[in-house]
Amino acid sequence: MKVLIIGGGGVIGQKLARKLAARGTLRGRDIGKIVLADIVDPPQINAPFPVETRNCDISSRASVDQLIDADTDVVYLLAAIVSAHAEEDLDAGLNINMLGTLNVLDRCRALQTKPVVVFSSSIAVYGGEVPDPITDHSFLNPQTSYGTQKAIGELLLNDFSRRGLIDGRGFRLPTISVRPGKPNRAASSFMSSILREPLNGQEAVCPVAEDFEHYYLSPRRCVENLILGTEIEAEALGQNRCMMMPGRRWTIRQVIDAMTAVAGPKPATLIRWQDAPDIRRIVSGWRYDFAPQKALKLGLKADDSFEDNIRYYLEDDLGEKAARP
């Protein structure tokens, strides 16, 4: 089978590709080829089968048409501009996150091959006055343009699936930490950098107070969940193919304490505390109290402890040449 990863140059795309290369199979079939696509040519990965790298701008329908062919069995749609970027530039967010998603789905529709499409949505679809805890049946009331555009992507994915044009499934990613690489324009970027930079002996800035609570998942577990989510039978997804991916809720203090428990007291001393109102305004609208029953029932898993998140970073990523953030 042929697997396409759109956003294949990003952290999750690269880790997913390497995991698929190590597995060699997906949905009970041998993987014959992986295509990694991104806005700039993504880095190569090693695999026991051909891996092609491609350049694609999902905001261009022509570019998407050239990328996706009728041989493609599984499409991972991980490409997006991130939260702070989409907040700064509404047009870019609409063109890439919203119309880009429509371009990919509509290309799959035109092929009439009904590929499996795995869409990375986000915890940022939640917000507003919706009561805690957030369940599978809670209203999506995003308080950022990024969250709005992801929620629109979910609606399109569901409708195209309901119509039998694709076999879609969407997962709302918790904040991924510890993310390797460099800081990016996601408002959540600090939730990795306050750990990653100190673990590499560098200073980092924390823009919120230590009692700030949020909902986290490690990149390793995220990739495992995406693969598991690809393999779920369509019938098990019911009438809503999008769901929260399980994570765990921690305060900034708890994640720093986990780092200290695993790596000793030195890294925590490298964190500087400096309020950043723009970031705080975005992240304070995000939710952290979740009951992701559907995903748990389908077998998706959170990390067991934040110490695990730290260990996975040390095992998988420390010192590695950074993937494009």
Next chain:
Amino acid sequence: MKVLIIGGGGVIGQKLARKLAARGTLRGRDIGKIVLADIVDPPQINAPFPVETRNCDISSRASVDQLIDADTDVVYLLAAIVSAHAEEDLDAGLNINMLGTLNVLDRCRALQTKPVVVFSSSIAVYGGEVPDPITDHSFLNPQTSYGTQKAIGELLLNDFSRRGLIDGRGFRLPTISVRPGKPNRAASSFMSSILREPLNGQEAVCPVAEDFEHYYLSPRRCVENLILGTEIEAEALGQNRCMMMPGRRWTIRQVIDAMTAVAGPKPATLIRWQDAPDIRRIVSGWRYDFAPQKALKLGLKADDSFEDNIRYYLEDDLGEKAARP
């Protein structure tokens, strides 16, 4: 003030225009002009101020740009292709209902005048496995393309409002009955025609069983609610500017009995019962158990009884030259 009604040729658009003409004021200001716009030139209405009729295709940004100018204070966005039509033709639904809404909102953004935008969403945004009753915090899981496109319009309206680009408010209309005019391509069309045609001495077909339950509102009350919704202060809307418009739940048997109570036994004898699986499949996915607390708190109202819906039709519409459906 200048009021623009996009979809001004439709039943609700025409009734809204006539009601505004009779009131003469909106949001505490005198109405100086109404513009009625639709895909074909809408009929004129009588008013004590100028009423302009305009042709506009909202799926064309250029057409929208020509229509909406910086003098426009309030925009009613009522134009859409209806449920059965959007289900038959996905492209038309995406272009008109989704991208057409974006065109209108983005034109308002470009003007930098922050007009009030009143959007007619639909009960069809609800569906799926979401538990009853549907509350203000229930997940939108539309089971039609029409509902999907309306839910996307809501997300855009909220985001553009949150960003301060417009002052938006959206109302999910119950099924409007008794609708004057001719049957249209809405799957709910029969919910008016089984009353309207018999009240005019004509036969009508009922495609579902008499225990079929649904959620209804009269056109007269709908227009009153739209005007009230236009006048609500933005602050009172909170972080979600879209809400269910209150209606009432009735079985087909109850609405027919109401007709008989008001108009005597003859009309009910003109109903033919004939199963229509395509229609049944769409409408059976719709929801009817609602707790629209937010709208009720803001002063929006349902009809007092279905007898009222029948009386309003007899008073407002019987024998009237049909507006374009």
